[in-house]
Amino acid sequence: MSEDEEGPRPTPTIREVASAAGVSLGSVSRVLNGHATVTPDIRAKVEKAVAQLGFKPNAVAQSMRSGASRTVGCIIRDINIPGLAGFVRSAHDVLLQEGYALLLTNSEGDPKRERELISVMMARRADALLLGHWSEQDQGLENTLREVRFPVVLMDREEPRWADSVMVDHKSSIRHATQMLAQLGHKRIALITGRDTLYPARSRIEGYREGLLSANLPFDPRLIHTGTFEAEFGYESISQLLDDSDRPTAVIAGGIEMMPGVLRSIRTRGLSIPHDISLVGTLNSPLAEFHQPPISVEDWDYAKLGRIAAKFALDRIRGEDIPNPRRFILPSEIVMRGSCAPPPR
Incomplete structure (x- = not known):
């Protein structure tokens, strides 16, 4: 009888992952929840066992146990802006590889709406936030961001004092x-x-x-x-x-x-x-x-900016020892075409 006739294989359990990796259940749990205290050797063993067994952790159960939603929020002004789709797609891909979902919303450039959306992210227990906010001079928004309990990464905004940022030169x-x-x-x-x-x-x-x-x-x-x-x-x-x-x-x-x-x-x-x-x-x-x-x-390269922003967020979620806010500045270039010529005489 073929595998198809036998029916689908039972879903592997976390206990089977621990047995295959030769580690404790607690070690598997810490690896799956992204704890920074796990040694590289144990992490490698668990990840290998997960891949071999095809184990897929239950995101809801993980959230209930750890208090984390494994969700990263993303608030941008307008997804229709050319280039931003590349940012969102690449950030999503990086997060997905680590078992995180991206929750995308549009602020329409309205500071009040941005504050409301940040409250929504807090209510949904987001683990981090990627934010392209409207005005760096909006004190109300800054105060709101300082009060949130998750790390924030700013997109193309200059804020060296309290948040990581990814910027274009x-x-x-x-x-x-x-x-x-x-x-x-x-x-x-x-x-x-x-x-x-x-x-x-x-x-x-x-x-x-x-x-x-x-x-x-x-x-x-x-x-x-x-x-x-x-x-x-x-x-x-x-x-x-x-x-x-x-x-x-x-x-x-x-x-x-x-x-x-x-x-x-x-x-x-x-x-x-x-x-x-x-x-x-x-x-x-x-x-x-x-x-x-x-x-x-x-x-x-908007896609590279998205990848770096996602990695910054993941570093903070894992609790890595990064005492000061980071700033990544992406080079830009001028592509010269036929729209430029000497001035009329």
Whole structure:
């Protein structure tokens, strides 16, 4: 009789895992619950036995015994933002390998909603939280985060005092973009980006100013527009710049969501990229890649950022000896394409 005819094999028990590994039930339990006190030798024996037997721990029972849900929360502004799907997918994969589920929610950029979602994560007994919050100046949100009983990892936010963070080096890439535009002959280069209360915008502004300085170009505050990352803000900002009698010949748009608005404004004014105006955008999206001409972008590996964030969270969950908050800064780069050329004469 075949195995199929005999029926499915019985589910292996934790006692069988302990017997196969040659360790105590307590040692198996500590390995399965991620205790940092387990020696590497015992951990390896248990993991080998688990793999050989096909043992799958009961997550509900584990949660009841340990007080842990084996769930990591993730609050982001909008899952539809290009690139964030890569962050979420890679974080999920890392967590899943360690037996954790990812609970994903959207805050829609609303601080009040963020605080409500954090309360939901606490009620669901999340073991850690990955958070891309709206404003680093929101004292109410900071106070809420300081009171939570689980570790927090911030996404692209600068907070060295009390939480781990994974960030993108926007400053270097925007400095490089500004320098490259200056080398093409541009004298008036504009920057449109998000709120300057946020790390990404502050970092881009610093890089922009450094790029102007290195190219011996004057800084004109009228050429910087900060606000939301939305398409409508992109439209309004570049419209004001293009309608000026001394308009810029190049624009850096620091926010992928604003790009449709930027392109709409340029098109409705009958201007051509790059003959009338050069353009640098953010993130290598299909819009940037397949636009004619293809748009130069500031780009980075969102998937790597997700993997590091998940690993930071797991380290904290396991209680590893990490006394100070960590900061991982991911390099970014400028991908030059046909949207940049010398200024019109």
